[in-house]
Amino acid sequence: MPLEWSSCPPELLLVIDRSGGPPLRAQVEHGLRDAIRTGRVRVGERLPSSRELARTLGVSRGLVQECYAQLQAEGYLVTRHGSATRVAAGAAAPAAVTRPPGTASRLLADFRWGVPDLGAFPIQDWLWATREAARVMPSADLGYGDPRGSRILREVLAGYLRRVRAGAADPEHIVVCNGYAQGVNLALQALADGGVRTVAFEDPGSPATVGACASAAGLRAVPVPVDAHGIDVAALAATDARAVVVTPAHQWPTGVALAPERRLALVAWASDHDAIIIEDDYDAEFRYDREPVGALQGLAPDRVISLGTVSKSLAPGLRIGWMICPPELVAALTEHKLRSDRGTSTLDQLALARLIESGRFDRHLRRMRATYATRRTALLGALAEHAPEVPVTGLAAGFHAVAHLPGDADEHHVVTTARERSVGLYGMSACRASTAATPAQIVLGFGDVGERAITEGIAAIGHLLGGRPESPSR
Amino acid sequence: MPLEWSSCPPELLLVIDRSGGPPLRAQVEHGLRDAIRTGRVRVGERLPSSRELARTLGVSRGLVQECYAQLQAEGYLVTRHGSATRVAAGAAAPAAVTRPPGTASRLLADFRWGVPDLGAFPIQDWLWATREAARVMPSADLGYGDPRGSRILREVLAGYLRRVRAGAADPEHIVVCNGYAQGVNLALQALADGGVRTVAFEDPGSPATVGACASAAGLRAVPVPVDAHGIDVAALAATDARAVVVTPAHQWPTGVALAPERRLALVAWASDHDAIIIEDDYDAEFRYDREPVGALQGLAPDRVISLGTVSKSLAPGLRIGWMICPPELVAALTEHKLRSDRGTSTLDQLALARLIESGRFDRHLRRMRATYATRRTALLGALAEHAPEVPVTGLAAGFHAVAHLPGDADEHHVVTTARERSVGLYGMSACRASTAATPAQIVLGFGDVGERAITEGIAAIGHLLGGRPESPSR
Numbered sequence: 001m002p003l004e005w006s007s008c009p010p011e012l013l014l015v016i017d018r019s020g021g022p023p024l025r026a027q028v029e030h031g032l033r034d035a036i037r038t039g040r041v042r043v044g045e046r047l048p049s050s051r052e053l054a055r056t057l058g059v060s061r062g063l064v065q066e067c068y069a070q071l072q073a074e075g076y077l078v079t080r081h082g083s084a085t086r087v088a089a090g091a092a093a094p095a096a097v098t099r100p101p102g103t104a105s106r107l108l109a110d111f112r113w114g115v116p117d118l119g120a121f122p123i124q125d126w127l128w129a130t131r132e133a134a135r136v137m138p139s140a141d142l143g144y145g146d147p148r149g150s151r152i153l154r155e156v157l158a159g160y161l162r163r164v165r166a167g168a169a170d171p172e173h174i175v176v177c178n179g180y181a182q183g184v185n186l187a188l189q190a191l192a193d194g195g196v197r198t199v200a201f202e203d204p205g206s207p208a209t210v211g212a213c214a215s216a217a218g219l220r221a222v223p224v225p226v227d228a229h230g231i232d233v234a235a236l237a238a239t240d241a242r243a244v245v246v247t248p249a250h251q252w253p254t255g256v257a258l259a260p261e262r263r264l265a266l267v268a269w270a271s272d273h274d275a276i277i278i279e280d281d282y283d284a285e286f287r288y289d290r291e292p293v294g295a296l297q298g299l300a301p302d303r304v305i306s307l308g309t310v311s312k313s314l315a316p317g318l319r320i321g322w323m324i325c326p327p328e329l330v331a332a333l334t335e336h337k338l339r340s341d342r343g344t345s346t347l348d349q350l351a352l353a354r355l356i357e358s359g360r361f362d363r364h365l366r367r368m369r370a371t372y373a374t375r376r377t378a379l380l381g382a383l384a385e386h387a388p389e390v391p392v393t394g395l396a397a398g399f400h401a402v403a404h405l406p407g408d409a410d411e412h413h414v415v416t417t418a419r420e421r422s423v424g425l426y427g428m429s430a431c432r433a434s435t436a437a438t439p440a441q442i443v444l445g446f447g448d449v450g451e452r453a454i455t456e457g458i459a460a461i462g463h464l465l466g467g468r469p470e471s472p473s474r
Numbered sequence: 475m476p477l478e479w480s481s482c483p484p485e486l487l488l489v490i491d492r493s494g495g496p497p498l499r500a501q502v503e504h505g506l507r508d509a510i511r512t513g514r515v516r517v518g519e520r521l522p523s524s525r526e527l528a529r530t531l532g533v534s535r536g537l538v539q540e541c542y543a544q545l546q547a548e549g550y551l552v553t554r555h556g557s558a559t560r561v562a563a564g565a566a567a568p569a570a571v572t573r574p575p576g577t578a579s580r581l582l583a584d585f586r587w588g589v590p591d592l593g594a595f596p597i598q599d600w601l602w603a604t605r606e607a608a609r610v611m612p613s614a615d616l617g618y619g620d621p622r623g624s625r626i627l628r629e630v631l632a633g634y635l636r637r638v639r640a641g642a643a644d645p646e647h648i649v650v651c652n653g654y655a656q657g658v659n660l661a662l663q664a665l666a667d668g669g670v671r672t673v674a675f676e677d678p679g680s681p682a683t684v685g686a687c688a689s690a691a692g693l694r695a696v697p698v699p700v701d702a703h704g705i706d707v708a709a710l711a712a713t714d715a716r717a718v719v720v721t722p723a724h725q726w727p728t729g730v731a732l733a734p735e736r737r738l739a740l741v742a743w744a745s746d747h748d749a750i751i752i753e754d755d756y757d758a759e760f761r762y763d764r765e766p767v768g769a770l771q772g773l774a775p776d777r778v779i780s781l782g783t784v785s786k787s788l789a790p791g792l793r794i795g796w797m798i799c800p801p802e803l804v805a806a807l808t809e810h811k812l813r814s815d816r817g818t819s820t821l822d823q824l825a826l827a828r829l830i831e832s833g834r835f836d837r838h839l840r841r842m843r844a845t846y847a848t849r850r851t852a853l854l855g856a857l858a859e860h861a862p863e864v865p866v867t868g869l870a871a872g873f874h875a876v877a878h879l880p881g882d883a884d885e886h887h888v889v890t891t892a893r894e895r896s897v898g899l900y901g902m903s904a905c906r907a908s909t910a911a912t913p914a915q916i917v918l919g920f921g922d923v924g925e926r927a928i929t930e931g932i933a934a935i936g937h938l939l940g941g942r943p944e945s946p947s948r
Contacts, residue, residue, distance in 0.1 A: 029765075030637075030640075033640055033768070033772070037642060037772070070764070070765060070767075070768075072734050073731070073734055073767050074640060074734070074737070074767055074768040074772070074773065075734050075737035075738050075741065075770070075773045076773065078734070078735075078738070088734075088738050089738065089742070114618075115617050115618070118613040118614060118616045118617050119613040121613060121616050123608050126608075126821075127604065127605055127608055130601065130604060131601055134597050134600075134601055139592040139593040139595060140592060141791060142592045142595050142789035142790065142791035142792070143589050143592050143789070143790055143791060143922070144588075144589070144790045144791075145791065163504075166504075166507055166548060168511060177815075178652070178815040178816075178818075178819075179815060179816060181813070181814070181815050181816040182814060182815035185813070185814060185815070189690070212813050213813065216663070216813060257547070260546050260547050260548070260549050260552070261552075263548070263549035264549050264552070264562050264563065267549065268563070290540075290544070291503075291544060293544075293547050293548055294507070294544075294548040296549070298507070298511070298548070299548065299549045299550065315616035315617070316616065316617055316618045316816070317615060317616035317617060317618075317619065317817075317819065317820035317821065318616070318819055318820075318821070319815060319816070319817060319818060319819045320819075339655070339659070339686050339687065339690060340655070340656060340659060340814070341651075341652040341653060341655045341656035341659070341793060341815075342652075342653060342655040342790070342793070343791075343793060344652075344793060345652075345791065345792055345793045345794075345819060345822060346791035346792075347600075347791065347792070348819060348822065448617070
């Protein structure tokens with residue numbers, strides 16, 4: 001008896017594994033689907049009758065009929081009354097798979113910024129906190145809850161922020177979000193809804209991030225210069241911005257703290273212009289010379305959206321942050337959070353609450369403050385030895401510093417030459433709105449670089465920073 | 475010696491606790507900040523000299539000076555050379571706290587839709603999976619990773635979706651997101667960037683959700699009717715939409731499966747109109763009469779963005795979902811995910827991967843399939859007894875059904891009267907683009923309602939559904 005299809009006999013179409021593989025029905029169905037997808041049976045091609053295929057494969061006819069019915073329901077096959085079963089016209093083969101290029105090779109030291117010591121993440125404390133949170137969590141908490149976030153976490157955060165950041169934090173005005181990135185998006189969207197058309201940002205700062213978020217929200221983003229006292233409020237007042245993104249406690253990336261008179265001027269600007277200040281309070285937990293400067297939000301709770309995150313204090317991979325919102329903006333920010341993703345993972349929120357409440361979060365911060373202080377000392381020591389002519393600033397807090405290269409230095413050359421020596425350096429140009437590479441500066445992140453790597457890395461490239469030829473002893 | 479400030483003597487301003495409270499320095503600083511915030515010391519008011527305050531409080535003068543310096547740095551105080559320290563002009567009191575109204579009272583039965591059995595969430599399995607994931611996770615995974623999500627989860631999901639949903643899933647084309655809500659947002663944003671101006675959605679369906687996301691992305695949203703075979707593809711083709719959001723496996727909320735010829739027609743429409751189908755594959759895991767219909771994505775991987783979620787299979791509170799993207803859209807969707815929140819929690823992703831890989835996810839699904847089948851039977855039984863004249867449809871999969879009320883029934887009346895009987899009912903009007911309440915239908919969710927509550931709830935309101943007066947025996 002001749003087969004009713006020519007290009008692909010059943011035994012090629014389907015391989016049945018009877019040695020304890022998946023159920024026969026699943027094998028036949030998946031095999032057929034696969035054959036259609038990969039183009040082994042072509043569109044319009046006629047399949048064998050269920051009787052024929054059943055005989056060839058040694059399975060029951062009913063089983064084949066079930067498979068045909070399933071694939072027909074899924075649109076892979078068409079059966080017209082009294083006619084054969086054929087491959088449906090829409091059942092196209094998927095596109096070819098593309099693979100990404102291999103990852104970068106390992107570096108001797110990678111001074112990339114913005115990453116804390118990932119190896120020091122208190123994983124056992126986190127697992128403990130998750131377990132504890134799960135133990136007492138009512139199952140209703142696993143549903144769609146308050147889009148602002150868990151009441152428990154908002155209360156714990158309010159207490160924590162009042163205590164540590166001097167924020168005027170009320171649980172009712174906190175919206176939990178997925179780190180700073182989501183927070184700044186939601187803030188700009190809500191402000192755009194409220195009629196803001198232009199948002200200012202610090203220069204140097206994060207032009208790419210703020211620019212992209214502003215553009216997505218339909219806002220114009222304008223840079224405002226930062227000097228040794230922080231953002232230039234007079235220059236800000238000369239723009240038409242009615243919102244500004246600032247890093248008052250530890251300016252990113254210059255590391256200066258917003259000077260007291262500037263803090264007041266900024267708040268006055270916001271009052272006078274009916275404007276909102278978006279405060280990025282990203283790494284204030286780590287200040288070395290004195291207590292961190294309190295959050296600007298505490299000064300003007302009606303004018304500041306304060307964005308906090310555990311990305312620097314714990315790890316970016318947790319994706320947890322929060323916004324302390326002016327009371328008038330709580331509803332709009334909640335609405336945007338709801339629309340964006342309906343809330344942040346409940347169990348993660350409750351685990352963070354437990355971690356803070358238990359004192360383990362503070363203990364971790366104390367430990368990390370000591371770690372970063374040691375690395376900071378190692379960095380300063382290595383630079384003093386290998387690049388003594390290079391001034392370093394911005395080290396009062398956090399875990400990055402700015403190295404000021406000599407006047408004729410070429411940022412791009414320094415970065416690429418360092419990379420050849422297996423040292424990752426990152427230039428200030430990426431932080432400038434103009435992307436200018438002068439004055440030549442390198443932003444040295446040391447959060448996730450061990451002391452030894454810091455010392456060896458700076459030893460390998462210190463001469464580059466100083467604009468000197470490699471010392472002959474090396 | 476007269477105090478230099480009149481309204482608030484130091485002993486009222488500050489209460490020092492020497493019986494083992496926080497350090498004195500912290501008490502003084504926080505006390506002062508609090509006094510300024512709450513308006514106990516007014517703007518412009520002069521503070522006592524550091525010497526005076528130190529004497530009154532019985533602390534060292536240096537301590538008070540440090541506190542003043544800190545509050546000056548934070549902008550609460552101003553000190554002009556040779557003049558007294560005063561409360562700064564910008565140091566406003568925070569707005570009054572508002573509290574939300576109390577939560578609703580408990581219901582006998584709440585037939586709200588879209589929520590699975592939260593009490594059955596396999597919390598021990600989830601904690602186990604989190605622990606296992608943490609045990610082998612390289613610390614680098616806690617940094618900012620691939621915005622598409624963990625490679626491990628994407629591989630596990632690809633295998634799972636190929637096996638269970640017949641998706642043409644490649645890990646390179648999967649983007650992990652925070653549930654369906656974020657997925658549909660990112661999809662519509664990416665399509666808007668690509669030139670799409672109008673998106674169609676099923677009617678009845680989720681007009682509010684799709685409408686809000688479309689509007690945020692700058693898109694027009696148009697409803698397309700759903701009949702007994704699913705979305706009306708001819709009506710879709712008559713619109714100018716170049717994207718459509720559909721629920722092919724189990725239409726929300728009617729419960730019909732998209733008919734085979736409609737599946738093909740829909741794919742052909744997408745091909746002909748250079749359009750994209752956004753497939754909301756929300757509860758296909760739970761099909762009672764046969765294997766779930768495979769994902770539409772498997773039929774036309776170049777034309778379909780398939781959105782999956784664990785909100786129905788595990789719990790909404792986890793906020794994990796995924797998108798299988800057409801290869802051409804992977805970059806745009808990844809960019810939007812990156813910009814939106816830089817990725818989903820790594821540890822949660824790895825825990826989900828471990829849960830699926832270990833077979834515990836499948837075991838949970840099997841258990842839940844049995845649970846929902848039992849509840850479905852209880853619902854049908856209760857309706858047969860207490861509202862025998864009410865047809866019920868849409869029960870082939872998932873955990874909701876549609877009750878069709880008599881022609882003269884008033885949805886609003888039925889819902890409010892049921893609420894008076896402590897039974898939560900939800901009308902179809904919220905699912906209709908027109909918000910029309912006719913034909914009167916009730917969408918009965920039974921995912922998170924126990925058998926006994928189902929039986930008692932329907933007994934209490936069955937006569938309302940049938941449009942009959944309460945039976946005298948009750």
